[in-house]
Amino acid sequence: MSSDEEEGGERMNWRIDVQHFASLFRGHPDAFGLMQDGKIAAVRCPVSLLHYRHHLEGKIRLGIYPLLSNGRTLFLALDFDGPGSRESAWRVLHFARHFHLPFVWEVSKSGDAHLWLFFSGPVSSRDARRVARMLLEESEARAEIFPKQDEVPEGGLGNFIWLPLSGESVGKGRTLFIDPESLDPYPDQNSFLSGVRKVSEEDLARLVDMNGLNATDHRADRECGQARTYPGHLLPCAQKMLEGVSEGCRDVVAFRLAIHLKSHGYTWERAKELLQDWNATRNRPPLSSGEVAAKVQSAYLRGYSGYGCEDPLIVPFCEESCPVKQKTLAVQFVAEEGCR
Ligand code: SF4
Incomplete structure (x- = not known):
């Protein structure tokens, strides 16, 4: 559990509730990604609270697979990288507010931006990704979308994403949740996370319907010509x-x-x-x-x-x-x- 970390000489007096953290960042129960001793590994073993605890303590860096079974997910994440990443994240976050989508902003390990959106129960990854694509297109922003797949074949996992609040990075002011207006880390990360709002499956489905996103994939094919006609599910x-x-x-x-x-x-x-x-x-x-x-x-x-x-x-x-x-x-x- 990460606590009392130093950042720029200031003590950060917060202690993360591991159970709540694990319930927010819950992915496939039987696999995880790991960075240990400089090595990345994908591990086919059940994820336990101890893994989350060790992540928060900085003993390991934990990644989770956002896709549950049947193409469902409990969260959506957008990973912005490179020049202009913060501006892009800011545009998307503000645009998302029009749709009452309460994204939260994590400053990534590299100093770029991750936006996270949580659901109150498992939702269709396809729908979550449709909404993400709409937000990115309308905001003229580029980001990697997690889950990266709508669904995977039986036994497949998709791609994992590294978790925030990595104990090894929080002391450097990274992987923390920040206030999008000031870009400063929230002074109490635990209480910030305990107040995070979630989106229901009904609200997500309504958003997809109202914006005609069921047809988005086909529309994208037509409007962008050859660029979108190649298979999107290849390795x-x-x-x-x-x-x-x-x-x-x-x-x-x-x-x-x-x-x-x-x-x-x-x-x-x-x-x-x-x-x-x-x-x-x-x-x-x-x-x-x-x-x-x-x-x-x-x-x-x-x-x-x-x-x-x-x-x-x-x-x-x-x-x-x-x-x-x-x-x-x-x-x-x-x-x-x-x-x-
Ligand atoms: S070469 Fe292609 S199929 Fe092989 S491991 Fe790399 S990305 Fe996967």
């Missing part, structure tokens, strides 16, 4: 590769992308169509259409299944948060440490 490296690649890795990437599409159930015809379009609109210079067709054919007909995670041409597209990566790390970590 992180595939998402990045779909943004277009350079001449040196076009062949390898086309082949690996075909494998991603195949393993996500895309027909050969559909994969070919998507990759021809990707090649023509994103790659500079593009491959010939015959080369793309050959890559897809090879991936589909020869029983290949690997994503090429170790391939030096694929590694630059890889992300730590990828479930494939986390699964590997989790197996290693549990094998080394066991559940505790």
